[in-house]
Amino acid sequence: MKLMSGNSNLPLVGDIAAYLGLPVTEVSVRRFADEEVFVEVLENVRGEDVFVVQSTSFPANDNLMELLICIDALRRASAKRITAVIPYFGYARQDRKPGPRTPISAKLVANLITVAGANRVLSVDLHAGQIQGFFDIPTDNLYAAPVIAADIQARFTGRSITVVSPDVGGVVRARSLAKRLDNAPLAIVDKRRERPGESEVMNIIGDVRGRFCILIDDIVDSAGTLCNAAAALKEAGAEDVVAYCTHGVLSGAAVARVETSALSELVITDSICATEEAETAAKLRILTIAPLLGEAIKRIADESSVSSLFD
Structure with a gap:
């Protein structure tokens, strides 16, 4: 099992790593001169169960692209399973059409994450519960x-x-x-x-x-x-x-x-x-919420119940 992070919330990732007793996987996330995102995983992840922690908060588009490219990098590095841990799921408020000719952006973002190569999603307090159904992969919605x-x-x-x-x-x-x-x-x-x-x-x-x-x-x-x-x-x-x-x-x-x-x-x-x-x-x-996320990550890795966290 490996824990990896983008740049959106490094303090939270550090706290999760401390809870799990794991080091954070070394990764280089940087920008080219034209602001293109480049990701390089600096450790071997072949056959590993990898959890990528990244909130898609401000700047939402940059953090979302970091997440997608991290997932793609892991998929191409032959990670066994990739779980996108998204404490705050941006675009969640666009979960329906409020008027004619408007998008359902939450569904689009769900498609992007799935196509990038994520095998599972873990989030906290999704704005609307039906967003879980936007993903065609297993999705856990934790409650704070x-x-x-x-x-x-x-x-x-x-x-x-x-x-x-x-x-x-x-x-x-x-x-x-x-x-x-x-x-x-x-x-x-x-x-x-x-x-x-x-x-x-x-x-x-x-x-x-x-x-x-x-x-x-x-x-x-x-x-x-x-x-x-x-x-x-x-x-x-x-x-x-x-x-x-x-x-x-x-x-x-x-x-x-x-x-x-x-x-x-x-x-x-x-x-x-x-x-x-x-x-x-x-x-x-x-x-x-680091202990909450850390415990959920541990249970997913162990293939044990996540819902029992809230009993």
Whole structure:
């Protein structure tokens, strides 16, 4: 078994390697003068079970090409099995046609990864569960909920917790977390999105007065939805509001927006390599999912159950 990495999230790969007690396979990923990606695997991988860790986060296209070329290099080097470990699967929000003459880019990316030569895919909190069906190869979708629930129980035991979904589409995710927190009450923020990147909070479904509210979502991008939801919850009488999101995309002025918002704290995982601004922000905290990914990789290599991780 070998562990290999592109350049998108080297700290996470180092933590996974430490968990597994494995060295990271030596690989050279570099650019030509015209920004073409070139990959050279510097170790023998013939007949090996290789796991390539690469989030397709910003810059999404560069990181995606690195992943595809790494997979192709391994296939041509006669690796026995290649597993693409994609902690954050970019293009996942383009999982359907929102209008006429628009692409389903998540399916296109799935095709690219499969054709490049991947035999298996491992990801975390896919934006839409049906993306697993876009791949014609085995696909495991891990959940960060156990890591998030453990952190909440360690820090906020004794508080009157209500789990809040920032929109109707995230109710299943919120209900799953609420179940892990001893069946905590559930509330929903009814939101109407007027245009991409902007959201308007309409009302709160559920009683949050005097409650410690935990907003849960899979992706925080511009942070507009979370900040608006936090303000609405405070107006509805919430005692305090903390947000947990698996993937901290945090584009543009997102970090500054969080810092001046009604949120007491935003907790993200290291599925995406945090920027210096995010690491130093007062209201941001980062949880590691390296043990979760490391254990899943170990179980795949051993041909044992991955789903039992979440029992």
